[in-house]
Amino acid sequence: xxxxxxxxxxxxxxxxxxxxxxxxxxxxxxxxxxxxxxxxxxxxxxxxxxxxxxxxxxxxxxxxxxxxxxxxxxxxxxxxxxxxxxxxxxxxxxxxxxxxxxxxxxxxxxxxxxxxxxxxxxxxxxxxxxxxxxxxxxxxxxxxxxxxxxxxxxxxxxxxxxxxxxxxxxxxxxxxxxxxxxxxxxxxxxxxxxxxxxxxxxxxxxxxxxxxxxxxxxxxxxxxxxxxxxxxxxxxxxxxxxxxxxxxxxxxxxxxxxxxxxxxxxxxxxxxxxxxxxxxxxxxxxxxxxxxxx
Numbered sequence: 393x394x395x396x397x398x399x400x401x402x403x404x405x406x407x408x409x410x411x412x413x414x415x416x417x418x419x420x421x422x423x424x425x426x427x428x429x430x431x432x433x434x435x436x437x438x439x440x441x442x443x444x445x446x447x448x449x450x451x452x453x454x455x456x457x458x459x460x461x462x463x464x465x466x467x468x469x470x471x472x473x474x475x476x477x478x479x480x481x482x483x484x485x486x487x488x489x490x491x492x493x494x495x496x497x498x499x500x501x502x503x504x505x506x507x508x509x510x511x512x513x514x515x516x517x518x519x520x521x522x523x524x525x526x527x528x529x530x531x532x533x534x535x536x537x538x539x540x541x542x543x544x545x546x547x548x549x550x551x552x553x554x555x556x557x558x559x560x561x562x563x564x565x566x567x568x569x570x571x572x573x574x575x576x577x578x579x580x581x582x583x584x585x586x587x588x589x590x591x592x593x594x595x596x597x598x599x600x601x602x603x604x605x606x607x608x609x610x611x612x613x614x615x616x617x618x619x620x621x622x623x624x625x626x627x628x629x630x631x632x633x634x635x636x637x638x639x640x641x642x643x644x645x646x647x648x649x650x651x652x653x654x655x656x657x658x659x660x661x662x663x664x665x666x667x668x669x670x671x672x673x674x675x676x677x678x679x680x681x682x683x684x685x686x
Contacts, residue, residue: 394576395466396493396525396553397594397616398431399608401601402439404643404650405453407659413449415456417656422460424655428605430465431612433457434597437470437495438532439643444661450482455489468597472497472527476512483520493523495555495597500533506541517548524550529557529580539563543570555580555597561587568592582634586627589615599642600633603649604682632678639671649675653684 403425406417425433435457436442436450445453454469461467469491471482476499483494498504499512517524526545530536536558545551554571556563557580567577568591578595579588585596589612601608611626637645641664648667650656652675660666667675679685 394552394594396432396468396523396576396578398612399429399601399605400432400434400466400468400578400595400597401425401430401605401608402434402437402597402599403457404602404647404656405436405440405445406650406656407441407661408657409659411659411661413445413453414657414659415452418453418456419460421650421655422457425601425605426461426464429609430601430605431595431609432466432468432492433461434468434470434495437527437597438497438529439599439602439646440470441643441661441664442470442472444664447482451485451489454486454491458490466492468493468495468525470495470497472499474499474502476515479512480516480519483516483522483524487520487522491522493525493552494520495525495527497527497529498533498535498537500535503535506538509535509537509541510544513545513551514548517545517550521550523552525552525576525578526554527557527580528554531557539566539570542567546571546575552576553578553594556588557581559584561591564588564591564593582637583631585634586611586615586623589623590620599637599646600630602646603633603637603653603679604630604684607682629682632681636671636674636678639674640667645671645675648672649679649684652676652679 469486553576559581579585614622
């Protein structure tokens, strides 16, 4: 049984109103997720505003989460970049800081070919021995890594799985067919995460799990155990969050919810802006449906 399974939370990075990383609130978030049963923590990914963190902040957030967790759950550090050398540097630091694995998004903006993607990940795998999880999210990166390319990368020992965020269940089945049962397939799409687990996935790197961690954990555990009835009942309570946490660009809505829950300050970095007031009641309703708000 893999350690990397279940509800793996793509953590938001708490910030002050002036935009500074709030490490005390980050500690609060880590403790909250440990108490609520989250199965792994994923700092400095998309939800963690990695695109606007400095290299020094990126390093410090990883180190802070690893030190706070103290081995109680796996820490999967986001270390992807659109420059291969930068991705290697970030991945090497995560290994030195004690992360259990790294999450490597496909290079964004520069739109590499499939061969370019293969060589990018091969270079990282050869440079750093830490377990590595590929991350395909074409809606963000304008770059779609095809299953056939993933199948080539399976041969490289540090690469253990993929976070597939297309929401395409046929893609999940194709990855399983090409890559074998030992390769870890993780959903990167909350709305289809339950179905992914029922089609051979091992978990979800989740935005929803920031706000409703206990229920996401319970849904994943039920799905992994083959208890479809319980999994569907949990997922039904979560469906509004799955949808409405994306009414504006992630992590705008999730940071608003976490502030509403009293867990983090209001801060978010430009070019992202605070959630529009028109969506406040929508998010409140979603949190109430999930049992987060009374």
